[in-house]
Amino acid sequence: MRKRRDFLAANSGVRVVTPSFILLVKPEASPEARAGFTVSRKVGNAVARNRARRRLREAARLVLPEIAVPHADHVFIARAGDAEIPFAALLADMRHAMDAAGRKASGKAGRKMASRG
RNA sequence: UCAGAGGUUCAGGCGAUCGCGGCGUUCGGACGGUUGUGCGAAGGUCGAGGAAAGUCCGGGCUCCAGGGAUGAACGGUGGCGGGUAACGCCCGCCGGCCCGGCGUUUCAGGCGCCGGGCAAGGGACAGUGCAACAGAAAGCAAACCGCCGGACGGGCUGAAAUGGCUUCCGGCAAGGGCGAAAGGGUGCGGCAAGAGCGCACCGCGCCGCUGGCAACAGCGGCGGCACGGCAAACCCCACCGGGAGCAAGACCGAAUAGGCGCGUCGCGUGGGAAACCACAGGCUCAUCCGGCCGGAACGCGCGGGUUGGUUGCUAGAGGUGCGUGGCAACACGCAUCCCAGAUGAAUGGUCGCACAGGGGCUUCGGCCCCGGACAGAACCCGGCUUACAGAGCCUCUGACACG
RNA sequence: GGGCGCGUAGCUCAGUGGUAGAGCACUGUGUUCACACCGCAGGGGUCGCAAGUUCAAUCCUUGCCGCGCCCA
Numbered sequence: 001m002r003k004r005r006d007f008l009a010a011n012s013g014v015r016v017v018t019p020s021f022i023l024l025v026k027p028e029a030s031p032e033a034r035a036g037f038t039v040s041r042k043v044g045n046a047v048a049r050n051r052a053r054r055r056l057r058e059a060a061r062l063v064l065p066e067i068a069v070p071h072a073d074h075v076f077i078a079r080a081g082d083a084e085i086p087f088a089a090l091l092a093d094m095r096h097a098m099d100a101a102g103r104k105a106s107g108k109a110g111r112k113m114a115s116r117g
Numbered sequence: 118u119c120a121g122a123g124g125u126u127c128a129g130g131c132g133a134u135c136g137c138g139g140c141g142u143u144c145g146g147a148c149g150g151u152u153g154u155g156c157g158a159a160g161g162u163c164g165a166g167g168a169a170a171g172u173c174c175g176g177g178c179u180c181c182a183g184g185g186a187u188g189a190a191c192g193g194u195g196g197c198g199g200g201u202a203a204c205g206c207c208c209g210c211c212g213g214c215c216c217g218g219c220g221u222u223u224c225a226g227g228c229g230c231c232g233g234g235c236a237a238g239g240g241a242c243a244g245u246g247c248a249a250c251a252g253a254a255a256g257c258a259a260a261c262c263g264c265c266g267g268a269c270g271g272g273c274u275g276a277a278a279u280g281g282c283u284u285c286c287g288g289c290a291a292g293g294g295c296g297a298a299a300g301g302g303u304g305c306g307g308c309a310a311g312a313g314c315g316c317a318c319c320g321c322g323c324c325g326c327u328g329g330c331a332a333c334a335g336c337g338g339c340g341g342c343a344c345g346g347c348a349a350a351c352c353c354c355a356c357c358g359g360g361a362g363c364a365a366g367a368c369c370g371a372a373u374a375g376g377c378g379c380g381u382c383g384c385g386u387g388g389g390a391a392a393c394c395a396c397a398g399g400c401u402c403a404u405c406c407g408g409c410c411g412g413a414a415c416g417c418g419c420g421g422g423u424u425g426g427u428u429g430c431u432a433g434a435g436g437u438g439c440g441u442g443g444c445a446a447c448a449c450g451c452a453u454c455c456c457a458g459a460u461g462a463a464u465g466g467u468c469g470c471a472c473a474g475g476g477g478c479u480u481c482g483g484c485c486c487c488g489g490a491c492a493g494a495a496c497c498c499g500g501c502u503u504a505c506a507g508a509g510c511c512u513c514u515g516a517c518a519c520g
Numbered sequence: 521g522g523g524c525g526c527g528u529a530g531c532u533c534a535g536u537g538g539u540a541g542a543g544c545a546c547u548g549u550g551u552u553c554a555c556a557c558c559g560c561a562g563g564g565g566u567c568g569c570a571a572g573u574u575c576a577a578u579c580c581u582u583g584c585c586g587c588g589c590c591c592a
Contacts (some may be wrong), residue, residue, distance in 0.1 A: 005424095036461070
């Protein structure tokens with residue numbers, strides 16, 4: 001994801017909080033599943049922010065192709081400490097978050113259908 | 118060998134593998150008449166720093182303004198000379214201060230020589246101003262305790278004295294005291310006591326000569342000591358500065374809306390060549406008054422311009438080596454090398470080996486865990502400042518050991 | 521990229537070269553059966569940090585640290 005507009009739009013999607021990051025998923029946002037990363041100054045100095053973003057991106061590269069929500073935008077918001085925590089923990093958090101986001105997204109769609117009916 | 122000071126270099130190393138960004142090469146298929154364009158793949162190659170940081174200075178580059186010069190205002194700089202594109206940076210020197218050693222001296226201090234270190238170092242006779250508390254007195258000289266002399270006098274004490282105390286008058290600024298600072302310092306002479314009152318040396322000021330590009334230094338003469346401190350108080354003097362910044366600037370430009378022009382179509386009445394005016398007509402719920410409108414549609418073209426894209430965009434006051442000149446900063450010459458160009462922003466994940474470091478256990482063989490300093494390019498360059506684990510090298514000083 | 525401002529007691533702020541203050545808050549005490557109000561007394565400060573100028577620095581100068589704001 002490369003447009004500020006898309007990142008702001010993801011705020012209206014489902015939200016999953018883990019110790020290492022916050023995941024926003026906006027379903028039906030684009031033809032293909034996409035990912036973006038937000039790292040604020042609360043994470044640390046420039047080196048810590050770069051490192052946090054790169055590690056999140058690497059983890060997403062390994063995990064998302066298998067279990068991403070189709071046609072959805074995935075925004076990962078880094079939290080303090082992401083530059084130091086073990087990479088395995090990052091992977092575990094991401095798998096867990098993708099699983100929860102998938103269930104929440106389908107549940108939201110289901111409620112929409114129910115209220116419509 | 119150890120300790121200290123100063124300077125300088127490096128910035129964890131080697132390898133495997135999966136990924137990322139730039140640039141060539143080859144291949145693939147799509148569009149196209151072609152040059153070619155963008156997409157994908159393979160393989161090649163390059164891919165953060167000494168501070169990339171803070172943004173404290175100086176430039177290049179770009180745009181804007183401006184006829185030149187000078188001045189005003191504002192801001193900055195401040196010994197002298199050199200280096201540099203330039204600087205508030207760097208180098209050298211001068212004067213100052215501090216530390217160490219040696220010499221002189223009875224000691225201290227001072228002075229001389231040698232070595233090392235430190236600093237934002239113009240002007241206090243251009244003017245205005247500031248100095249709490251203490252102190253008699255804080256900038257102009259003055260006199261609290263004091264020192265010295267005098268008193269026909271007065272008082273007290275004493276047997277008395279030319280004695281002592283007190284009081285009064287006068288001289289002095291050595292000693293004490295206050296203070297951050299009290300109007301040259303040391304010594305000798307001198308004097309009632311004292312004092313640059315006189316003398317010697319030192320300091321200070323003025324003049325002259327000599328040396329030096331200069332800051333300044335040395336020597337000689339005169340003065341007889343006043344002209345104290347603060348300008349990182351206002352200020353004065355000299356010198357410097359046009360403004361903005363790559364989000365500068367240039368180019369392309371979808372959809373929608375709006376602007377301008379042209380054409381086609383359309384266009385109640387009267388006046389007028391036209392502009393326009395008046396009246397119909399319409400809108401403002403209706404009426405009166407007032408106000409506004411008094412053509413819409415279609416097509417073509419032009420210019421502006423938002424999201425966005427392209428460019429500026431990385432070969433440069435460039436790095437390395439050698440030589441020459443210079444005390445040095447640095448300059449010149451030759452050879453050689455190409456060393457990031459991202460734009461929601463490329464350097465990451467995993468693993469192995471050896472090397473520093475920290476912690477724990479220990480049967481002293483070793484084992485386990487943690488873990489690589491500060492920190493991430495955003496137009497480029499020269500400095501300054503700040504952060505920083507550890508390692509190497511050079512110079513100097515001191516101690517110990519050996520020869 | 522460029523510019524401006526602020527850090528003083530627990531909080532909000534004065535002070536601008538000479539031993540640092542106000543209001544609220546806090547503590548003790550008086551008043552009240554008790555509390556509030558009120559009266560009296562009191563404690564509390566690396567003046568963000570460091571270096572410098574000065575006899576003397578919260579104040580002047582420089583460099584850092586933190587926070588806030590404005591413009592492109």
